[in-house]
Every structure is written in C-alpha cells, then in structure tokens.
C-alpha cells in the first residue's frame with residue numbers, strides 16, 4: 386500500500402509539473418517563468434515550429450495585405466514577435482512597403498529575431514518589453530498583430546487594451562485564439578469563439594470575426610472604430 390501511494394503521488398506531481406511547465410508554459414507561475422522558459426528554449430523555437438513559407442504567405446500574410454491595401458506605407462506592430470515570424474514573412478512580401486516593429490519580453494527570442502530581420506535594415510525594429518505596457522503613443526499603428534501568445538500573458542485583457550490603444554482608428558487588430566483540447570487546459574483563461582469575439586467587441590472593436598487557421602489556433606480580426614463612426 387505504501388508503495389502504491391508513493392507511485393500515485395509521484396505520478397500526480399509529474400502530471401502537474403507537465404501541465405504547469407509544458408502545456409501552459411508557466412503562465413500559472415507568473416510572467417517571469419514564462420519569459421525564462423522562452424529564453425532557455427529560444428534556440429530550438431524555429432526548429433520546433435518549422436514554419437512553411439508558402440503556407441505563411443497564403444494563410445497569414447495575404448489576408449493582412451488585403452486589409453492594408455489602402456494604406457500607402459503601413460506601420461505594423463507585432464506583439465510577442467518571438468523569433469520574428471510575422472515581421473520576416475511580411476517584409477518578404479513584394480507588395481508590402483511598410484515598416485514593422487516587433488516587441489517581445491524575451492531577450493533571447495529577440496536575439497534570433499534580430500538575425501532573421503537584419504536583411505530588412507531600418508524597415509524592421511525590435512523592442513524588449515512586456516505586452517501590457519506598450520511603449521508607444523496612442524493611435525500609431527495601421528496594423529497590430531499578436532500570434533500564439535495571448536494565452537501566456539498575465540492578463541490577456543490588459544494586453545488587448547494596450548494593443549487597441551496604440552492602433553490607429555480604422556486600423557486592424559489580428560490576434561489568435563487558442564483552441565482544441567490544449568486550449569481548454571488553460572483553466573480559467575479559455576474562451577470559446579463566441580466568448581472571444583464578445584470580449585474583443587466589449588473592448589471596443591468592430592467587425593470582429595474568426596477565421597479557422599491552425600490545429601491549435603484561430604485567427605481573430607477586429608477593427609478599431611473611426612471616431613464618429615460608432
């Protein structure tokens with residue numbers, strides 16, 4: 386009996402640790418743990434993700450370019466840019482002639498982003514900062530994106546409010562909604578499609594809608610209303 390109790394306790398503790406550190410990437414242990422985990426795994430990130438350039442251009446960049454087509458020299462902010470996925474693929478698109486700012490809390494992730502974005506010179510810049518204190522004035526960006534990261538922030542609401550604050554009236558926000566079985570393991574943080582869309586609308590966005598994207602994530606778009614248009 387004694388051994389069974391030890392084995393069961395060990396198994397439960399192992400599962401709990403797995404959930405805390407791997408499944409939910411430290412979010413229930415605080416921002417420092419999340420960022421530390423990204424710092425120590427940054428060198429493996431692109432290898433694990435294996436982004437497929439054609440799929441990224443078609444399913445991610447093309448819909449953004451459609452929304453930016455009326456904007457002559459768009460200014461884009463990518464929150465939690467990681468190793469520079471979105472800036473890299475956007476700046477590679479021949480029809481994009483704007484600039485991209487990538488922001489992330491992990492210095493190591495940004496180090497890999499800097500290498501990737503070097504060929505684009507002054508069209509890409511990187512900032513180390515947390516998502517709920519964006520170091521920008523209000524109404525600056527034509528497009529704000531945040532991919533595969535909201536669920537790791539201490540408060541997704543605080544970060545979304547900041548993203549909306551720095552977005553120009555009429556500008557587009559693209560964020561991702563964690564879904565699937567793993568999404569539901571973010572206990573107390575998971576929102577289904579309706580809840581997520583309602584949340585963005587309650588924060589002041591209009592034309593909110595969801596596009597199914599990857600196995601674990603939907604893309605969710607919204608527009609900041611033009612003053613006088615609400």
Ligand SMILES: C[S@@+](CC[C@H](N)C(=O)[O-])C[C@H]1O[C@@H](n2cnc3c(N)ncnc32)[C@H](O)[C@@H]1O
Pocket residue numbers: 416419420423464465466467468469470471488489490491494514515516517531532533534537538539
């Ligand atoms: C799964 S990665 C996504 C990176 C990139 N957006 C992509 O799609 O490849 C999550 C990123 O969020 C960043 N991050 C986590 N918490 C953060 C916070 N509070 N503020 C800013 N960045 C944060 C991590 O450092 C990491 O680079």
